[in-house]
Amino acid sequence: MEFTEKALVLKVGRFRENDVWVKLFCAGRGVITAFAFGGSRSRRRFSGCLDQLVLASFTVGMSRRGAYNVLQEGELLHAFPGLRGDARKLGLVAHCLRFVEAVQVGQDGARHVFDLLLETLQALEAGSVAAEVLPLLFKAKLTFEQGLKPDLALCVHCGRPAWDHDCAEDDDLDPAHRLAFSIERGGLVCSLCDDVPAETLCLESVRVLEWIGTSRPAEWPSLVLEPDTRRELSRLVDRFVAWHLGLRWENGTYRKI
Structure with missing residues (x-):
């Protein structure tokens, strides 16, 4: 079965002399591996397409026995020159790509994650997203889009309102006001359920989590975080990902736990 689809090249390797x-x-199938026979010398079929971090439209077929995917041809769409020339940005991209691979996105959820990744790369290439927050935002947004968006309105234990949104929007609450968040249950816990294991978050962190859930990468440059808030959110998101996706960042890669 042959198909043509837009794809981002995550990794490239050689085997034999020209393959x-x-x-x-x-975009519609998630992560796949394919072989380009003669790809290293075929400028006509794969001009500029067989490099890491390029966006291309590929035509993919199957081997005779259906054992593996075979690249038939590719058309380069975008090579992200604004990322390739910046080592710092490439490091951030590598972090995002490894997370996508580790999550093992299936065909059903591929389109949403593909669009998110592409928008993130475009925002980073434009040079407007702060380096220290991009991995946090991408990891949180992708996790939320896996059906794991935390409940930040109702108590995840009893169903009562977890906090007074009206007061918060009117700035009647101090941004440093602490709220309780349950990693295991995936949301806020009200003050009446103080027997539920939870950790505290400042109001500002909760607001940022709400904003991440509704924002797109093009909006991320507008976010300015205090260092303490950024560290608090990073710890929370790391623990949330570890508990719900079983992934932990160790020694430059994501590992299953």
Whole structure:
């Protein structure tokens, strides 16, 4: 079965003299591995397409026995020159790509994650997203879009309102006001359920989590976080990802736990 689809090249490797294998994140199929036989010398079929971190439209077929994917041809769409020339940005991109691979996005959820990743790369290439917050925002947003968006309105234990949103919007509450968040249950816990294991978050962190849930990468440059808030959110998101996705960042990669 042959198909043509837009894909981002995640990894590239060689085997034998002229053949190439690629790991692709396809917009409608998720992550697949395919082989480009003669790819290292075929300028006509794969001009500029077989490099890491390029966006291309690939035509993919199957081997005769259906054992593996075979790249037939590719058309380069975008090579992200604004990222390739910046080592710092490439490091941030690598972090995002490893997270996408580790999550193992299936075909059903591929389109949403593909669009999120592409928008993130475009925002980073434009040079407007702060380096220290991009991995946090991307990891949180992708996790939320896996059906794991935390409940920040009702207590996850008893169902009562977890906090007074009206007062918060009117700035009647101090941004440093502490609220309780349950990692295991995935949301806020009201003050009447203080027997539920939870950790405290400042009101500002809760507001940022709400904002992440509704924002897109093009809006991320507008976010300015105090260092303490950023560290608090980073710890929370790391623990949330570890508990609900079983992934932990260790030694430059995501590992299953």
